[in-house]
Amino acid sequence: xxxIEDLETINxxxxxxTTLDKAIALARAxxxxxxxxxxxxxxIEFMATMGSAYDLSRFxxxxxxxxxxxxxxxxxxxxxxxxxxPVLKRVYEQMAEPKWVLSVGACASSGGIFDTxxxxxxxxxxIPVDVYVPGCxxxxxxxxxxxxxxxxxxxxxxxxxxxxxxxxxxxxxxxIEIDNGQEK
Amino acid sequence: MDKKNNHDYLSAIQERFGSEVLAHEESFGxxxxxxxxxxxxxxxxWLQADQxxxxxxLTNIAGVHYPEALxxxxxxxxxxxxxxxxxxxxxxxxxxxxxxxxxxxxxLFDGANWMERETYDFFGIQFDxxxxxxxxxxxxxxxxxxxxKEYVLEDATREDKDDRFFGxxxxxx
Numbered sequence: 001x002x003x004i005e006d007l008e009t010i011n012x013x014x015x016x017x018t019t020l021d022k023a024i025a026l027a028r029a030x031x032x033x034x035x036x037x038x039x040x041x042x043x044i045e046f047m048a049t050m051g052s053a054y055d056l057s058r059f060x061x062x063x064x065x066x067x068x069x070x071x072x073x074x075x076x077x078x079x080x081x082x083x084x085x086p087v088l089k090r091v092y093e094q095m096a097e098p099k100w101v102l103s104v105g106a107c108a109s110s111g112g113i114f115d116t117x118x119x120x121x122x123x124x125x126x127i128p129v130d131v132y133v134p135g136c137x138x139x140x141x142x143x144x145x146x147x148x149x150x151x152x153x154x155x156x157x158x159x160x161x162x163x164x165x166x167x168x169x170x171x172x173x174x175x176i177e178i179d180n181g182q183e184k
Numbered sequence: 185m186d187k188k189n190n191h192d193y194l195s196a197i198q199e200r201f202g203s204e205v206l207a208h209e210e211s212f213g214x215x216x217x218x219x220x221x222x223x224x225x226x227x228x229x230w231l232q233a234d235q236x237x238x239x240x241x242l243t244n245i246a247g248v249h250y251p252e253a254l255x256x257x258x259x260x261x262x263x264x265x266x267x268x269x270x271x272x273x274x275x276x277x278x279x280x281x282x283x284x285x286x287x288x289x290x291x292l293f294d295g296a297n298w299m300e301r302e303t304y305d306f307f308g309i310q311f312d313x314x315x316x317x318x319x320x321x322x323x324x325x326x327x328x329x330x331x332x333k334e335y336v337l338e339d340a341t342r343e344d345k346d347d348r349f350f351g352x353x354x355x356x357x
Contacts, residue, residue: 115338116337116338117337118321118322118330119339
């Protein structure tokens, strides 16, 4: 995982060279600050994932961020009602780039068993999702699998993702205003 | 002091409201009284004010939809409790779907405020005199009353129940 040996490097006596992209990606992947947006039983499983038995801090993730402004990864664990949808979207919008979203469990991914008028049928109707974790609720091992998939994305992601046309189109399709740090 | 029982309550209500009592029954030990909807506010005010009956606590307000019952499609159900006599009773009023108006009892019980908003939210029953009758649980831009039986329970926008996703239908659509 987070070993410097994993990187493509040029090694010599007393020095090691790689590209800045890769070095930054490695650092990012091993210090992802998650924002747990937990509403129900998936949240309980996520608490177990954070706890000492499964121990998310092995991944440099023990620091839960309860403000979206200092979070890299939005972990949505649980049923999101339609009334809560705008709140979730607001939280996502407040996160600084780069940001990723992990959808934990059947409810967050598709509405799950709650096929009813009050429940949002999957959070991907309001915000883009990077990794879906199936299960009702998923076991901590599954959540860790999802987190590790996020790490893979983080490692491979270009530092310039937010400038890409593809990303702009994606956010436009969700009607989310993009703040890429450039002058408008 | 003798505590009053269901029978005492029923005879007191009948004596006071006479023909306004449309029906009554006792189910699972709880007294049910159906009153003319326009008299319900007065009846609850009187039950609350009466020293002997002392109905001092509003447990719940709910709505029921009976689409087959013509002219009385919607019921408003008040569950009340007398701590003094340890008696619970249920007051019902039936409304026709064309005229879903009933007097608010927020002037009697402050707790009725949110209960009436909830009943409005799910059934569309208008509580006249309510200070702020708007949706409470559902999202504000919902355009129907979801507990009415003409609306399906399922979310209309759900896509993954399509049989194609379960291998039950081989026809390409």
